[in-house]
Amino acid sequence: MQSDVTSYQWKLNSGKISDPILVSKGAPLSRTIAPDQAGENTLQVLGYDDAGNSSLTGYYSFNVKGAELPSGIWHLDNSGSDSTTATAHTLTTGGAATYSALARAGSHTLNLDGTSGYAATSQTVLDTGKSFSVSAWVRLKDASRNYTALSQAGTTASGFQLYYSSAYKAWIFNRHGSDIAGPVITRSISAMPPTLNVWTHLTGVYDAAAGSIQLYVNGRPQGEPVSFTTPWNATGALQVGRLHASAAYSEYFAGQIDEVHVWSRALADSEVIQDAALEDEDATDGTAGSPLMALLGSWNATTAASSPIADESGYGHSMALNGATLAIDPDNPGDPDLGLPSRQVMALNGTSNYASVAGPLTDDTGSFTATAWVRLDSHKLADTSKSYQVQVLGQSGTTQSSWGVWYEQPAGTTQGKWYFGRPNKDATGASWTKAQSEVAQTDTWVRLTLVYDAQQASGDETDTATHGALFLYVDTTQVDGDHGVPFTTPWQGGGQIEVGRARTDGAATRYFPGHVASVRVWAGAMNASQIGDMYADEQ
Structure with missing residues (x-):
């Protein structure tokens, strides 16, 4: 020195x-x-x-030394078995708890009724007097009162609580200051209110060395760490879906909880991001490291019997045709004389027709993927004195679409490009971040795949504020670079999913002229290999 x-x-x-x-x-x-x-x-x-x-x-x-493995992993695939290899703590369901096939990952998820359903271990899992971390995927159905995702019981209070607060209208990770009725509560609070009926990843971290607690939503820290300096050890059972307070259980969760993970240490930001990415850990089938996807909506116009088009995902979100029709594919008109059948698709006139699904389906601040098979009719865009922006698919907000994929053709040419974009706010004058293709093909079928990867680093890997990127694929070709286009200011669209039009500056615009064969939406950021495999399966 x-x-x-x-x-x-x-x-x-x-x-x-x-x-x-x-x-x-x-x-x-x-x-x-x-x-x-x-x-x-x-x-x-x-x-x-x-x-x-x-x-x-x-x-x-x-x-x-390598980081300690989780103290508990519960996939909740029709059982409460703990996948850790050390001391296993089985979750036992109680009340009206059931298992549902509408899972975030795996075959099933825990389904809770908001009244009596829960799952709990028989013994203590975490020493809450020391550092620990907890995480879960949750899908909340109601916001009228408090609902607890995870907690660990003490004698009177709970050592921690990961939950939705109706008073704050936010996700919260809290710690009770002592094991008494009516303890002082320290809270780390989410920046935005939860979105109902979508999968959201929550993480709570208590760092004993720093003397702080931190909530993360979809891998993003919510504000700065909050000081907490009175830790104590709650020696009761780990509770999934309810809270122990004033020596009684309450705040039963309404919805689904999946992939519960706990650690007896404080996770680093990078580890929280990795956990939120939810990657396949099965090394036996060649898919290890691939994101685990959850199909949230699937609409196939080629097999639809009538309007509305049924949702094949299991979630039951039917697609209404608003002026759009089920018509014959121009590229597959069939030939009765030769016994060749025609193919049915959705037809959109480019002026007023669209289709819609009650939404939202995804947490737009987290990772999601959507695909659409589309055929753009060039004769509707033949006037080169005009410019065109026509949208295939998007999530509507109040003033803007939260995200959308569209075709854009400037005046003076008959050539244009595909775009996947997101605006920085749900207000007029929004700035759009866009991934764009090379010159687009028209009058032929292409499959568009858009991905928002909330965990993709777009700058310093350790800086959580620089995570998030847009990816666009035309058929199997990724555009705009291997790491996508950075987008770090996601916000939630609260309206419907719309096929064939957009919402821009408060107005319905960008009506699409052409045909759509199918649309699908997933939770999770699909990678290039998965997109290529899916394309091959669809040929």
Whole structure:
């Protein structure tokens, strides 16, 4: 250390460099810096004098033991078995709890009625007096009162609670200050209200070393960590779907809970992001590392008997035809003389026709994927004195579509491109972030796939504010780069899913001229390999 040093900066591994830390001239500095990866970590430190001159960079490398595995993993695939290899804690259902096939991952999910249904272990799982983390996928059906996803019981109160609060109209991770009736409660609160009937990933982290709690929604921290300095150990059972307070159980969850994970340590931001990505861990079938998808809606005009078009996903979201019709595919008109059948598709006139599904279906702040088989009719766009923007599919908000995929053709040409875009706000004057294709083919069938990956790093891997990216595929070709187009300001569209039109600056616009064969929507960010395999299966 040099005697004229007045500030320091540090950098860990590939993370961003810290802000300058001021000190008295020549004074030493002590900082607690948590490693962010297993194996070798390298810390770099620089000192500066009053004139801004820097010292030589100091390097310190150290090894970190691999992170401890989860203390409990419950896939809830028609049972409460714990998948951890250490001490297993089986969840036993109670009340009106059942299992449903409409799962976020796997074959089933826990289905709770909001009145008496829950699942619980027979023994304590976490020492809540020490660091711990909990996470779950939840699908809330009602917002009229409090609903608890996870907690662990003490004698009178609970050691923690991950829940929806009707008073705050928000997701909350809290800690009770003591094991008494009416304890002081410390809360980490979500920035936006929950969206009902969509899958959302919640994580709560208590960091004993930092003396703080932190809520994450879909991998994003909600505000800054909140100070909590009175930890205590709740020695009761882990509760899925209810709260223990004032020595009684209440706040039973209404909806579905899936993929419950708990750790006896504080997760790093990068680990929360990884957990929210929900990747396949089965190494026996070649799919390890691929995102686990949940089909939320599937509408096939080629097999529809009538309007509305039935939803084949199991969720029962039928698609209404608003002027749109079921018509013959121009490329497959059939030939009765040769015994060749025609193919049925949805026809849209480009001026007033569209189809709609009551929504939303996805948590737009999390990862989602949608596909559509479309055929754009070029003769409706032949007037080159005009420019055209015509939308295939999107999620409507109040003023803008929260997301959409469309075709755009400037004046003076008969060529255009496909776009997948999202605006930065649900208000007039929104700025749009877009992924765009090469010159689009018209008068032929193409499959458009749009992906919003909420966990994709678009900058510093350790900076959660820089995660989120848009991906667009035409057939199997990904456009605009391997890492997508960064988009880090997602917001939730609260309206319906619309096929054949958009919402822009408060008006219904961009009516699509052409045909649509099928539309599907998933929770999760499908990767290129999955998109290619699905395309091959559809040929």
